[in-house]
Amino acid sequence: MAEDLTRATGTKEEQYQALLPQVKALIDYESDFVANMANLAAALKEQFDFFWVGFYLVKDEQLVLGPFQGPVACTRIAHNRGVCGTAWAQAKTIVVPDVEAFPGHIACSSLSRSEIVLPIMHDDNCVGVLDVDSAELNSFDAVDAKYLQEMVQILTAASII
Ligand code: SME
Numbered sequence: 001m002a003e004d005l006t007r008a009t010g011t012k013e014e015q016y017q018a019l020l021p022q023v024k025a026l027i028d029y030e031s032d033f034v035a036n037m038a039n040l041a042a043a044l045k046e047q048f049d050f051f052w053v054g055f056y057l058v059k060d061e062q063l064v065l066g067p068f069q070g071p072v073a074c075t076r077i078a079h080n081r082g083v084c085g086t087a088w089a090q091a092k093t094i095v096v097p098d099v100e101a102f103p104g105h106i107a108c109s110s111l112s113r114s115e116i117v118l119p120i121m122h123d124d125n126c127v128g129v130l131d132v133d134s135a136e137l138n139s140f141d142a143v144d145a146k147y148l149q150e151m152v153q154i155l156t157a158a159s160i161i
Pocket of ligand 1 (some may be wrong): 042052073074077080081083084085104105107108109112115131133
């Protein structure tokens with residue numbers, strides 16, 4: 001495939017709809033998990049210019065920083081700590097409209113204002129999370145949750161984990 005992304009315009013949903021088949025094309029024929037996480041992070045950053053988008057992976061009972069796009073970030077997050085550790089512990093997507101209102105939020109950057117974290121499920125286990133941060137309040141909702149979930153499913157279906 002051509003490693004070029006066509007940036008879409010329109011509503012957030014239209015942008016996700018345009019990005020989805022491109023993400024599928026990028027990932028579907030590659031089985032390497034790291035390569036696929038790296039390209040998914042890059043595709044999301046390129047389309048939406050999120051402040052930070054990346055992965056944390058479960059290793060030795062912690063979340064450890066994986067491929068990402070954006071400023072340098074915390075490398076390790078404990079189980080049930082912060083938004084990422086909570087999404088891991090609960091194996092649930094968490095939308096945070098205002099990070100200051102989330103008890104225990106871990107501020108890797110003081111510029112991050114809202115956040116969405118999705119668990120990455122494999123064989124009924126949470127093996128990591130996808131974390132997307134915005135520099136604005138209230139950036140994420142059910143539309144982001146739906147399409148990011150689809151992208152995580154494409155990732156886990158194609159990759160050897
Ligand atoms: N805010 C996250 C930490 C990761 S950074 O945002 C990249 C949290 O509370 O878990």
